[in-house]
């Protein structure tokens with residue numbers, strides 16, 4: 184590990200990896216990425232890896248749209264020798280209550296205004312897209328064919344390999360333990376493998392973002408919460424889009440390998456760092472998904488696990504600098520959708536750090552918005 | 566060709582009922598209740614599954630329901646482990662190609 188750098192990035196999840204790559208690509212010479220474990224060991228390697236433009240709030244739509252533009256050419260841009268398995272077969276979002284159906288109409292209107300080609304479907308039209316779908320009790324659905332999902336391990340690895348090729352120092356099993364400031368400026372980063380002096384520090388520590396922020400005296404209004412997920416044995420192709428419902432709280436997708444990945448959000452899940460898994464989840468998940476996609480009845484589950492969402496008060500990430508701590512930047516609090524935003528956030532953060540004008544205006548996503556009372560509203564989260 | 570051991574110095578084999586079943590549409594026989602993989606193996610059928618990515622032949626391997634090397638399609642149900650499924654008369658067993666057929670609404 185180098186003793187000094189132009190920038191230190193904390194976190195080897197997809198967000199940290201994308202930021203490190205973009206800094207190097209934009210000409211920064213010396214970038215060190217510190218990851219306390221191995222790459223994608225945090226939320227990234229545990230996630231559902233869905234990518235969608237179908238959001239209900241402007242920032243999320245704009246960011247996700249730009250991210251999908253980037254995902255479409257990502258493997259190529261990064262010169263990755265394997266497949267990141269980006270599959271664009273859409274998201275089908277189901278409405279089962281009047282309230283969500285009304286909301287979806289508003290969402291689609293907003294999405295259209297921002298250039299997203301989503302559409303409102305009748306239950307019959309939804310069934311044309313997913314013949315296996317049980318449409319009983321369904322009022323309608325929204326669909327957008329540009330949405331999809333990718334492989335989170337390959338995506339992160341692709342960013343990290345490209346960063347290494349550009350001279351980045353990617354250090355696994357290197358935990359940041361303290362940060363030294365001098366006259367309100369980032370000066371030195373202490374790690375389990377020695378110190379690095381650097382004028383720039385990027386907090387991309389995922390669920391541990393608040394711990395890292397504390398090291399520079401910043402309080403983050405975030406909390407972490409377990410989300411459980413499972414994968415089945417591979418089966419023949421039957422599911423094109425990601426199927427999702429907010430009122431039922433489910434998402435379900437079939438990976439190119441044939442396995443089916445699915446999760447549900449549990450509103451009663453306590454806050455904290457528990458990443459265990461439970462039989463209750465298995466039972467609940469199985470019963471919900473078999474009602475929605477009855478053909479999954481005979482398909483076996485091969486593995487279940489969990490990961491952490493890092494939630495902010497308005498389900499939008501916190502991006503950029505913090506007044507009073509020069510050289511400190513953060514890309515945290517992704518509230519369950521940081522995988523899809525990583526490509527665009529990588530670019531935006533590097534633009535901010537290098538003093539350029541970010542190509543999308545994200546000034547409203549700073550930490551200060553909570554003090555200013557400028558909360559965003561995002562109705563569409565699982 | 567029959568690969569069954571008829572005489573064994575230690576093990577004895579109780580009388581069992583001979584039944585007919587189908588491998589890829591062809592009639593073969595085995596003993597009722599024995600593992601499907603045993604009956605197939607005894608009949609000289611060793612390629613049971615083609616691998617997911619490269620279409621490589623896969624067959625009888627761990628023999629204890631663990632490894633998914635011997636996955637076959639039985640009566641339309643994919644991902645059945647031939648080594649632990651019990652043979653019944655008239656079963657239709659097919660080689661599984663990759664992930665096999667899409668799950669469907671069978672009653």
Ligand SMILES: Cc1cc2nc3c(=O)[nH]c(=O)nc-3n(C[C@H](O)[C@H](O)[C@H](O)COP(=O)(O)OP(=O)(O)OC[C@H]3O[C@@H](n4cnc5c(N)ncnc54)[C@H](O)[C@@H]3O)c2cc1C
Nearest residue numbers: 194196198219225226227230231233359389490521522523
């Ligand atoms: C079950 C589940 C499903 C999800 N589904 C989706 C989805 O469909 N679509 C989507 O976009 N998002 C989804 N998410 C959210 C997504 O996983 C996260 O938003 C995203 O992975 C965040 O990436 P990250 O790089 O910020 O965090 P992480 O991947 O958690 O990376 C942070 C890294 O920082 C390291 N670190 C922390 N502290 C230190 C330290 N002091 N020193 C060194 N290293 C440190 C950690 O070890 C970790 O590897 C899901 C999450 C879960 C749990």
